[in-house]
Amino acid sequence: MHIATRMKTRTRGDVTEVLVLVNHPMDTGLVKSPVTHKIIPAHFIKTLTIAINHEPAVITDMGIAVSKDPLIAVKLKGARKGDLVSVDWIDNEGMTGHAESHVS
Amino acid sequence: MNLPRRTFLKQAFSGTALAVAAGAGLLRPTQALARTWPTWPAQTFHIKHWQALEHALFGSKPVTHGGVHLHAPLEAENGAVVPMVISTKVASPKRLALAVDHNPYSLATLVNLTPRAFGFFNVRIKMGKTSRVRAYVETAERVYTVDRLVKVTVGGCGG
Numbered sequence: 001m002h003i004a005t006r007m008k009t010r011t012r013g014d015v016t017e018v019l020v021l022v023n024h025p026m027d028t029g030l031v032k033s034p035v036t037h038k039i040i041p042a043h044f045i046k047t048l049t050i051a052i053n054h055e056p057a058v059i060t061d062m063g064i065a066v067s068k069d070p071l072i073a074v075k076l077k078g079a080r081k082g083d084l085v086s087v088d089w090i091d092n093e094g095m096t097g098h099a100e101s102h103v104s
Numbered sequence: 105m106n107l108p109r110r111t112f113l114k115q116a117f118s119g120t121a122l123a124v125a126a127g128a129g130l131l132r133p134t135q136a137l138a139r140t141w142p143t144w145p146a147q148t149f150h151i152k153h154w155q156a157l158e159h160a161l162f163g164s165k166p167v168t169h170g171g172v173h174l175h176a177p178l179e180a181e182n183g184a185v186v187p188m189v190i191s192t193k194v195a196s197p198k199r200l201a202l203a204v205d206h207n208p209y210s211l212a213t214l215v216n217l218t219p220r221a222f223g224f225f226n227v228r229i230k231m232g233k234t235s236r237v238r239a240y241v242e243t244a245e246r247v248y249t250v251d252r253l254v255k256v257t258v259g260g261c262g263g
Contacts, residue, residue: 052220
């Protein structure tokens with residue numbers, strides 16, 4: 001299974017807004033499949049880190065309550081043109097994802 | 105950032121060599137952190153009641169109402185996707201938390217901020233039924249909180 005991770009940044013002055021979208025099912029482990037009537041096992045992102053030039057700036061721990069296909073926005077301070085903003089996540093099955101872009 | 109937890113987990117899970125290197129100052133803490141995954145606080149995410157959660161997260165730190173804004177809809181037509189925005193102007197926020205009273209597990213997300221980040225977080229969450237949603241901002245000295253009642257007309261946990 002491939003899970004797409006996308007990221008967008010927008011800088012105005014000192015503020016860099018970072019938008020992250022991950023196409024992740026975020027299954028809670030509490031829901032039964034309407035087809036098989038079996039519990040769909042939990043599959044969700046546990047930790048998502050946003051970094052500037054590889055230094056973590058925001059570390060988000062998530063529970064099962066975060067919606068499917070998480071869309072997350074944070075604001076970073078003092079990122080300059082050319083700085084590398086990156087996002088990394090890991091889920092409860094050990095799958096990981098990454099996206100990065102330079103501040104323009 | 106919750107430093108004692110990070111430090112502990114870093115040493116517990118990053119492998120001895122890396123922990124020793126970090127301890128000896130060969131790696132800067134941020135480098136060590138970037139190479140390992142900070143560990144998810146499983147116990148905190150399994151707390152059912154918001155008051156127990158508040159105590160587990162913040163201990164005996166004084167909790168003040170206000171100082172944080174929670175932008176949430178008054179009524180959510182789809183409980184599977186309820187947009188939430190936490191924002192705060194308090195100086196040097198360390199952690200943000202979002203909790204839903206009537207979800208199976210109260211804590212939805214816990215955000216560790218460094219000085220490189222503003223006190224702002226936008227996320228979409230699931231809500232099983234109509235409930236109060238609580239936002240928290242933790243600084244070194246105290247905790248700021250605000251809550252909003254969000255009506256859910258179609259549940260998020262049953263699809």
